[in-house]
Amino acid sequence: MDRTIVAEIDGRLADIKRHHNVSIPLAVESGSRAWGFPSPDSDYDCRFVFVRAVSETFTLFPERDVIETPLTPILDVNGWELSKALKLLLKGNVVVVEWLTSPLVYQCNSDFRAAFLEIAGEVADRSLTARHYYHLAANHLDRFLSAEEDVPLRKLFYALRPLMALKWLEENPNSVIAPMNFPSLCAGVPLELSVLDTINELMARKAETRELGNGPIPLPIRAFLTAEFPRMQFWKDGVQERRPGSERLLDAFWREWTHRLAPGE
Known part of the structure; x- marks a missing residue:
């Protein structure tokens, strides 16, 4: 700062x-x-x-x-x-x-x-909170997962963070407030080591360069997104309780x- x-x-x-x-x-x-x-x-x-x-x-x-x-x-x-x-x-x-x-x-x-x-x-309503995060993730992932060309790598974080928030809520069924901080979210959910290592590498690169540029979605992250995002569809139409x-x-x-x-x- x-x-x-x-x-x-x-x-x-x-x-x-x-x-x-x-x-x-x-x-x-x-x-x-x-x-x-x-x-x-x-x-x-x-x-x-x-x-x-x-x-x-x-x-x-x-x-x-x-x-x-x-x-x-x-x-x-x-x-x-x-x-x-x-x-x-x-x-x-x-x-x-x-x-x-x-x-x-x-x-x-x-x-x-x-x-x-x-x-x-x-x-705070847990289902509405989750729906909010679902649509944040969907705004990016609908484009990324169907893209056949390179994507802006920095944008991956804006899809990963809300998706991790959904996983965190899933792991903490009695909570309605997920951590704001992305590393804290990652630490609080089960992740394959390859996914975590790739995320940490991208964060380290992002901290050191003004522009990550475009590139293919790293394979561990693509596999994670492809598996986890469809599984979160049940949050899409959360009804307020x-x-x-x-x-x-x-x-x-x-x-x-x-x-x-x-x-x-």
Whole structure:
């Protein structure tokens, strides 16, 4: 992590808090750096959760529930209002859960993060989480597995990570939140040594070069994808099984933390 860029991110977050009169109880890295397979030129994808002043929350004419900053070749910094994050969590969007489990943290209220993770574990829907990961994997694998020509090798990671998340959920039937970090996912599922060695080699190469280039899918990975992806088809049409009282729990969480974190008027 480049200290100069991290300092620029901190500066942007400070400007957001000042210009928008919000608090930011959580700001994390959410891209390939947090996933565990960065390249030397990977950009920085900072995502944050923000809370507005109480008077700006209880209004008929609310501000947007997203705050965005200018995109640069190096920086992508934007965030969601707490209410938006909670509503998307209930719909099966795993993005906010991954923010909560990111290993790279810029700013954090530890009590808020722990409480958010706890309630996410209570209300997140396992079948919708798995469906989300299935479709992420399918978006890439439908192209890769039918391709007769070379594929962008770096794109393999964007198919492998959600597929590993599905395998991790399969190995942990009582869990609804899979690790965000790709090496942690790989460590938590049974893999053939040839598959793991090939993944580790590709990650090492990706960490050292700006572009892996195109090439054939390595045979151990192709065999793994061909065997595992069709087996995960049963997640494709996951139906929400919302736990009774989920809305009430999230509403109470939102009210409590809005009052605890809201900036002064």
